[in-house]
Amino acid sequence: xxxxxxxxxxxxxxxxxxxxxxxxxxxxxxxxxxxxxxxxxxxxxxxxxxxxxxxxxxxxxxxxxxxxxxxxxxxxxxxxxxxxxxxxxxxxxxxxxxxxxxxxxxxxxxxxxxxxxxxxxxxxxxxxxxxxxxxxxxxxxxxxxxxxxx
Ligand code: HEM
Numbered sequence: 464x465x466x467x468x469x470x471x472x473x474x475x476x477x478x479x480x481x482x483x484x485x486x487x488x489x490x491x492x493x494x495x496x497x498x499x500x501x502x503x504x505x506x507x508x509x510x511x512x513x514x515x516x517x518x519x520x521x522x523x524x525x526x527x528x529x530x531x532x533x534x535x536x537x538x539x540x541x542x543x544x545x546x547x548x549x550x551x552x553x554x555x556x557x558x559x560x561x562x563x564x565x566x567x568x569x570x571x572x573x574x575x576x577x578x579x580x581x582x583x584x585x586x587x588x589x590x591x592x593x594x595x596x597x598x599x600x601x602x603x604x605x606x607x608x609x610x611x612x613x
Contacts, residue, residue, distance in 0.1 A: 469543040483532035490526035491597040498590040506581035557607035
């Protein structure tokens with residue numbers, strides 16, 4: 464289930480995977496922080512409208528393309544001969560963390576749309592907690608792929 468041709472590009476694929484995931488994680492860590500600040504201002508205020516623009520740009524121009532690139536290069540790496548032992552557990556745990564990260568992005572997309580419609584239903588505490596979720600998932604993903612503990 465591997466593509467020998469991908470071996471020629473391995474260092475580049477890995478570099479592009481890491482660059483893409485840095486950009487994606489930056490967005491996943493910063494967007495909930497913007498939501499925390501957005502909670503502090505009145506709906507319809509100038510500040511609220513500015514947050515809406517910042518949230519839209521971060522989501523559409525950084526997070527979405529970066530997530531797609533992370534997945535594309537990750538899939539190419541997974542199909543490069545000799546990198547994944549399909550009988551070892553680490554890859555599946557990493558994949559689980561990655562799927563949950565994509566789920567976190569989906570949830571953030573929904574909260575962003577709520578703010579856009581001046582219909583946010585959550586408080587600052589909620590977004591502070593949600594801010595920690597991508598951090599924990601990233602720790603799991605990175606330890607799995609670097610340490611490969613099982
Ligand atoms: C569809 C999603 C993904 C797939 C299929 C995937 C798969 C892979 C594979 C097969 C490797 C090569 C491992 C090796 O060279 O031994 C790799 C490297 C790496 N991945 Fe992913 N990955 C994905 C998403 C992510 C995410 C979301 C993160 C972090 C939050 C991440 C972090 C890393 C890191 C840090 C490396 C470099 C490890 C090293 O230096 O050896 N990956 N990935």
